[in-house]
Amino acid sequence: MMVDISIIIPCYNESDNVIPLVKALHTVLHDRQWEVIFVDDNSPDGTIHVVRKLAAHDQHVRGLLRIGRRGLSSAVIEGILSSSAPLIAVMDGDLQHDETCLPIMIEALMKNTCDIIVASRHIEGGNSTGLANKWRHFLSLQGIRIAKKLGAPVNDPMSGFFAARRDWFEPIAPALRGRGFKILMETLLAAPKPIRVMETPMVFRERLHGESKLGPYVMIEFILMVIENTFKKAWLCFTKNKHSS
Template sequence: MTTAAGPTLCVVVPCYNEAPNVAPMIAALDAALAGIAWEVVFVDDDSPDGTADAVRRIAHADPRVRCLRRIGRRGLSSAVIEGALSTSADFIAVIDGDLQHDETRLPLMLAAVQQGADIAVGSRHVSGGDAAGLASLWRERLSASGIRLARILARAPINDPMSGFFLIRRAKFEALAHRLNGQGFKILLDLLLASPQPLHIVEVPYRFRPRAAGESKLDILVLVQFAGLLIDNTLGGGLPLRFLAFALVGAFGMVVNLIVTLLARRAGIDFGTAQAIGTIIAMVANFEMNNRLTYRTIRLRGARYWRGLVLFMLVCGLGAIANVGIARALYHANTAGIAASAAGSAIGVVWNYAVSATLVWRAR
């Protein structure tokens, strides 16, 4: 047994392919947190670039540094949850591994929570803050769209609900942990939505830096996952988030089917052939979107991708047969045409989701 005191602050760094940033991040934290007992936990989603090895090389000589390597699991929010629950420190900070957040603001954020705030948020959108590090107009608009949506549903006034840079008391995090959705990329918003009472938030301005190395993970799929989180919260968690994503992708496939069929008809192709072409293209589009979005964490690659595509098309073909059969049966039983069609579609979606999850994207 030892009598050495544990860390006051644990900095959780969710990362994927951030090997070049590991040593600079640790050096920056060492300088910024002078006089504070701290540790850092890099939660690495089995990066192929050797991020975990880069952390462990430093951890051999520095006991404040730890690596939590996850195999078969992906996602920023779930990485933060696992990292936060792995520490005994009284306070938990979350910071991205790409060096775009300003670690020198951590002492101010720690002081704010020690003085009574529930959570301190590094904010780009208060006086003194700056989001210039987003670099492109596309990323600025994507982030701004998410912020507008989040402000509507957040249960506390906040200017930057999409921030990935915040500090919270461990006891508060653990109290909310069982209520977290844990999917997607916006763990701060997840915390705000999970809290039964509005949280006392202090926003600390910081300048969002340009990325030093690696590639940005902000893309349209992140925004779609974010929309799924909002829908899930609105429905009170009554439906699995993956099912919602699967259904939204299916709706997109219906649009693709309609557009392709209309274009084929304009090209002089008969309706039956045009419909078949549209259906096949829609199935392929749905498979690709589900593989990249709905089942992003267990995405199929290589030979498994092509096997999955064939299985998916077979599953959806059977689902289409069930859809039409049930709709016809209900219609002949004097059910209104729209209601019969809706019931058939609902059965088809549930069938496609259940069988796809079992056969196509079966967790390894």
């Protein structure tokens, strides 16, 4: 099946969310050629079995099982590189991301008005009420402050919901370490400048099933990723100036 867009869903223990998510995608993408790729890190709750059972009678669904390695960012990278669609989108598997943003994102990319489009909680029309507690709000806001100080060209660099052209992302992929949870921020830091970024408002919904993976280690991973990419860019700038002098 030729598809216009591949939706990459990194997942761990999301077995209860697979079927509702696929149903929601069918509703919102009924006039598009699409596929969804669930990248499962060998979830003990049998997420991949639910995916495979669904894929047996739904050609839109694919499953990619990873054994011996974990992590949202690396799962996203592998999922994107396993796709042949010209457009890719990344969403969480917990139903908190509003799938109705997808048609707007697809249209913007097909018109080539941006390199990447982010579903943002922090522009007019969006909100983050689905963040479960004050701790998650704190982590998210601190991450945004750090990212903006580094010049991130987006209001919600901590978003896990974005879309891009695959031929724009693939050249960036070798520079990505794929650690932690914040693949969008790492991509923005690693991408050649200037980046044409668009944002569309998203209402971040409450989680219905499963548990949040956001904890203190997520912020630690995020800070390490920022430091690593900052020093990498500084080193590249230094070597470039040295060779040109």
